[in-house]
Amino acid sequence: MNQGRGKYDFYIGLGLAMSSSIFIGGSFILKKKGLLRLARKGSMRAGQGGHAYLKEWLWWAGLLSMGAGEVANFAAYAFAPATLVTPLGALSVLVSAILSSYFLSERLNLHGKIGCLLSILGSTVMVIHAPKEEEIETLDEMSRKLGDPGFVVFATLVVIVALILILVVGPRHGQSNILVYITICSVIGAFSVSCVKGLGIGIKELLAGHPVLRHPLPWLLLVGLVVCVSTQINYLNRALDIFNTSVVTPIYYVFFTTAVLTCSAILFKEWQRMPATDVIGTLSGFLTIVVGIFLLHAFKDVSLSLASLPVSLRKEEKVANGGSLVGSYEALRDEEASLTCGLEPHAGENVSRRNGNLAAF
Missing domain, CATH: 1.20.5 (Single alpha-helices involved in coiled-coils or other helix-helix interfaces)
Structure with a gap:
């Protein structure tokens, strides 16, 4: 790949990933504002089974913002490495927290402000040290990567672990152990990101005029994506229904991102050409984001400010x-x-x- 073209694609992917976080983070605020307006009007709330929000334009604006964010995130994987795009998803949590303090009067305490700062610093470090060039440009290359013995072994182990968690561990300990359902979502999520990455490459080839629709791989990736996303949504909803959201969110982010980085390193081998300084920088940035997200969520109900x-x-x-x-x-x-x-x-x-x-x- 031409080095100049690779850097150009990198910055396109970076811009799409950041815009995705802004759209997704803002969508929560728009939806919440719409629901609050309905509550002031006396309409039946969504938690009580009401559907009046379907007539509220702010709620629809939030839904469209969420859709735009997901499309941008999908497109980002076609241009930038998954090592960069996935961790930047934490910025949507940051955007949501900051906008909530301004538009929803939800107070952001000292821990939250420090968490926001650490998330920004960690994201900046990851952007600086992330791989700038893609290892895969075509679906044929993607097919060869998927057939690599190392990835086949990894995928087999992940499927076995997921099935054991779903069929054996989940029914016994899922209701009491927060890590069971989150681990299922995370290991399956690693496959979903790989499917998105392959479909993004296929779309780029389709726009370039290649006969992508005749290739069996895009259809297999699409089916795999539907199965993985459905499983993720199912078990993430179970975790959120049983355990506190402020605990589920940071743990899920850490597990999911770790699984994606591991899968990306094995499948796309993005780390092989990275100098040791960039590897250390990428991991340090990721850990900094993890600490920031933890502070933002774990202590959000603690009343602590600079004045106190x-x-x-x-x-x-x-x-x-x-x-x-x-x-x-x-x-x-x-x-x-x-x-x-x-x-x-x-x-x-x-x-x-x-x-x-x-x-x-």
Whole structure:
């Protein structure tokens, strides 16, 4: 691939991935605003089985925004490596959190602000160090990659693990262990991203005038995508129905992105030509995003701001001072005990005087 063309495609994919996050993050705000307007009008809410939101233009604007975001995300995989596109999906959570604080009056505490900052920094690091060129340009190359022995072994293991989780572990522990359903979504999600990547390449070839529709691979990838996405939606909804959303979201992001990066490294071999510094930078950026998402979700109900920090510090200082006084008292008491054990009987007067000092203290 021409290096200049590869960088051009990279920036197109980057722009599509970022615009996807903006559209998807904004869609939640538009839908929420529409539902709140209906609630103020006294209409039956969606949670109660009402469908009045279908007449609210803000809700439809949110739905269209969500659709535009998903289309942009789909197209991004055709131009940029999955190593870059998938982790940038975290920006939609960031956009949603920031817009909620402005348009929905949902307070963003100090942990949330730090989490947003870390997510931005981690995304920037990943963009800088991500591979700039694609390893696959045509469906024929995609077919050869899918037939690679390393990927066949990986795919077989993933399918076996997924079936064991679905048929054996899920019915027994899915209701009590948050990791069961999330792991199913994540390992299946690795395949869905690969299918999207292949379909994106097929669409590029179709637009270039190649007879893509006669190739069996796009149809197989389409069927695989439908199966994978349906499974993901099913088990993610189960996890969200049983466990707290603020816990499910960050764990799912970490597991899903890790699975996608692993699958991408084995299938597309995007990491082979990357220098060690870029590999370390990409992983560091990903871990930074993980910490940011965790702070944003795990502590969103904690009331902590910059204004409350001096009060907290003063309380800690008082506790520390109190602890030093108690420590001094305990040290003096230990000294008295040692003297009592080591003094002769006629030294009782000195011990009594020391007891008086303790009482005064």
